[in-house]
Amino acid sequence: xxxxxxxxxxxxKTRGQQATLRCSPISGHTSVYWYQQAxxxxxxxxxxxxxxxxxxxxNFPPRFSGRQFPNYSSELNVNALELxxxxxxxxxxxxxxxxxxxxxxxxxxxTVT
Amino acid sequence: QQQVKQSPQSLIVQKGGIxxxxxxxxxxxxxxxxxxxxxPGKGPALLIAIRPDVSEKKEGRFTIxxxxxxxxxxxxxxxxxxxxxxxxxxxxxxxxxxxxxxTGTRLQVFP
Numbered sequence: 001x002x003x004x005x006x007x008x009x010x011x012x013k014t015r016g017q018q019a020t021l022r023c024s025p026i027s028g029h030t031s032v033y034w035y036q037q038a039x040x041x042x043x044x045x046x047x048x049x050x051x052x053x054x055x056x057x058x059n060f061p062p063r064f065s066g067r068q069f070p071n072y073s074s075e076l077n078v079n080a081l082e083l084x085x086x087x088x089x090x091x092x093x094x095x096x097x098x099x100x101x102x103x104x105x106x107x108x109x110x111t112v113t
Numbered sequence: 114q115q116q117v118k119q120s121p122q123s124l125i126v127q128k129g130g131i132x133x134x135x136x137x138x139x140x141x142x143x144x145x146x147x148x149x150x151x152x153p154g155k156g157p158a159l160l161i162a163i164r165p166d167v168s169e170k171k172e173g174r175f176t177i178x179x180x181x182x183x184x185x186x187x188x189x190x191x192x193x194x195x196x197x198x199x200x201x202x203x204x205x206x207x208x209x210x211x212x213x214x215x216t217g218t219r220l221q222v223f224p
Contacts, residue, residue: 004156033211043157043202045211056210090156092212100145100209104156 002027004093004105012111013081021076021108025093031055032074033094033102034066038087046089049074081112115140117205119215126193127223134188134218136203141184143205147212148177148188151200160201161188193222 005024013019025032034046045058049068057064063079072093078085088109092102118137126132136146147162163170163177163186170177174191190197200219204212 031209035212042216043204043212043214045213048211058211094209100206101147101159101162102212103159104149106156 004091004103006089006091006105006108008108009106010109010111012113014113015081015083017081019078019081019085019110021078021089021091021110023074023076023091023093023105025072025074025091026095026103028095029093029103030072030096031094032068032072033092034074034076035090035092035104036060036087037090037107038084041087043090047076078110083112086110086112115213117203117213117215119203119218121218122216123219123221125221125223128194130193130222132190132193132197132220132222134201134203134220135185136187136205136215137183137185138205138213139184140205140207142207143213144208145206146177146179146186147204147206148175149202149204149214151202151217157202190220193220195222195224198222 007022031050033048036044048056052068066076068074088107090107092104148160149157150160151157161172161175176189179186200217202217203215206212
């Protein structure tokens with residue numbers, strides 16, 4: 001069974017540009033979570049999508065947004081990139097009701113110059 | 114109240130030793146406590162998890178001890194191996210919501 005996949009692996013953008021990161025959950029999983037892992041700041045929750053709806057968002061500015069598609073894949077968009085947005089962006093998926101386990105993908109390394 | 118405090122920040126043991134990583138939380142509404150292992154350049158991998166109605170859980174060489182009254186839980190790695198050298202994160206969540214992570218422990222196991 002394939003795990004969570006993310007694309008691209010690496011992304012280099014300049015300040016002020018927009019970045020789009022993609023995530024495909026494990027087959028059958030309906031929930032997708034996004035986390036940011038910045039150097040020295042640990043893993044911080046960004047967004048949670050379940051059945052196409054945004055269920056919760058972390059303490060990040062509105063220029064971080066996303067969506068979940070009917071096939072449960074998800075997209076994270078970061079507008080007006082700032083240098084401090086440089087981080088590893090991790091996607092995790094969860095099976096659904098009654099299941100707590102979140103399984104992470106390999107991440108997208110975003111570098112803002 | 115949303116924080117999960119993890120210690121130590123780093124840990125060095127010899128092969129065969131039993132490293133212990135500790136975490137503490139404040140929010141008594143948390144109902145799920147997983148541990149993740151992360152190698153450099155990789156995403157975190159779920160190792161083992163526990164719910165507050167259980168005081169201990171073992172999976173292979175990994176054991177979680179849970180103390181509900183003290184609001185603490187810990188990870189023990191039995192017979193540690195050099196391949197266990199990685200960063201370990203504890204986490205907590207409520208009602209399948211976001212995971213709140215500890216700050217991580219970098220473990221090095223020397224032969």
